[in-house]
Amino acid sequence: MSPVPASAPTDAELLARARDGQSRAFRRLVERYEDRVAATVIGMLGPGAEADDVGQETFIRFYEALDQYRGDAELGTYLTRIAINQSLKALDKRKRWYDRFWSRDENPDAALTREPPVDGDEEIDERDRTELVHRALDHLSDDHRAVVVLRLLDGYSTRETAEILDVPEGTVMSRLYRATSALETLLSPYLSADDLPSR
CATH class of the missing domain: 1.10.10.10 (Winged helix-like DNA-binding domain superfamily/Winged helix DNA-binding domain)
Known part of the structure; x- marks a missing residue:
């Protein structure tokens, strides 16, 4: 993730604006952290549509939890935690799909x-x-x-x-x-x- 310019709004400032309904502030947070989230999700799932979906879901979950985030963890850490959790859910879904449609000898993970x-x-x-x-x-x-x-x-x-x-x-x-x-x-x-x- 690129360093945030000194003149740029802080995460706390953008969060406050996003909670007030300013969609531009939330978009700036997404732009600030999307590379970090993408790196984690692609590391967990590999590149492709599945990783793209999980990356989007990470920010959807973050948006839905704006009022619950209290800053106990640094925002990048908080988003990475969401990305890991969503990736683990996707891996579980992937494995259940393999178990349903592939025999063990054919399962790519076997x-x-x-x-x-x-x-x-x-x-x-x-x-x-x-x-x-x-x-x-x-x-x-x-x-x-x-x-x-x-x-x-x-x-x-x-x-x-x-x-x-x-x-x-x-x-x-x-x-x-x-x-x-x-x-x-x-x-x-x-x-x-x-x-x-x-x-």
Whole structure:
């Protein structure tokens, strides 16, 4: 997210205006935080229409809860928490859809590994690397996926991640260790050590 210019209204000022019914103020908040929300949602779900829908739903939920937000958490953290919760709901819906329409052998989330997007002898570019990481994330539990997205992709600290997920910091650290170990196993045949997620 780009820094907010010193002359720009603060989040608190925009929130007060939005609560008074000023739609322009709410739009400015959306513009201020949409990149952060998009990064989290795409990290959780991968790019596509599903992520777009969840990103929109995040801001709809925020708008509906304007009067409930009291500033106990920084606004970006609050929005990220909504984005994570909506993403987890989408993942649950996705899994129920797979369970209904695919057999376990056909379910894209059932297999431990899938074919890489390029042959092993080819150089993997940034697009292929991103695709591989998202494929690997599909094989983590939802709890582990959320920690990886927040800590390693979005760059939140352990404390911030714990606040967003409402869990102890020790839980974040243990989930991150297990998740990165699993990702290293999944990705090591395709990515160099420098490209693997690090704790």
